[in-house]
Amino acid sequence: MYYSYKPYTLAHVDYQRILREFPDSLWIAAYRDYMPTTKPDYGYFPSMDGVAIWQYTSAFGLSQGLDGNIDLLGVTDNGYSKQPVTPITPAPSKPAQSTAATDADYAQTGVFKPSATVNIRTGAGTGYASVGSYSPGESVIYDHVYIRGTYVWARYLSYSGRYHYVALGVNGGESYGSR
Structure with missing residues (x-):
């Protein structure tokens, strides 16, 4: 910082x-x-x-x-909470099996409530920088959904005026929360 x-x-x-x-x-x-x-x-x-x-x-x-x-962005959450927060983009224990087409996007709006701690990324992919995380009990209002290879991503406009992305789950597999 x-x-x-x-x-x-x-x-x-x-x-x-x-x-x-x-x-x-x-x-x-x-x-x-x-x-x-x-x-x-x-x-x-x-x-x-x-x-x-x-x-x-x-x-x-x-x-x-x-x-x-x-x-x-929740940057200080770890410093103020009594329990350690380990931000992750959850990865399946075995290779993800996709049942849908990859690299697609949809103009879709909704609310995502994670059931695990998920990273906030600067782009729709695990190769993009992580700039924070969302924990179970929090929610994200998103305006677009992207399918990029193994994962489904939601895009939202952050308070900084920039778009950020969170993984909603594995494409055709495990969900990281509810929408």
Whole structure:
């Protein structure tokens, strides 16, 4: 993660270069003043590419339960949870047997609720970068479905304004959740 204040980043850092190597890896502080606040003022949201975490106050009060951050991708879930999270794109124990055509796509919308922890990827395939994960109990509203070889993928528009992808399951086989 790259962490800094928005004005400094815009004036002094080639953050687009960082994003080319590490998509959605910015933790940006952007707030109205230095007064304590318990609620984010979305008028100061850092509208820039690649923001994964937004720090909305300079006055943290963790002892009072105030975090001061809005985690857009679940990046800090592992740091805040008591149980370790191991993000994976589940792979079948034996080679997947596909019963459908490969490399197809469908303009399909819906909600996916994973039954296992699944990776969030920058493209529809296991060769793309993993930028986070979804755990059982969470949900993803998707707008397109892709079949790429062994897996079925759902595409959704993330809070950063970029498309991300999650594996829905094995093409013609095991499902990683419900839709």
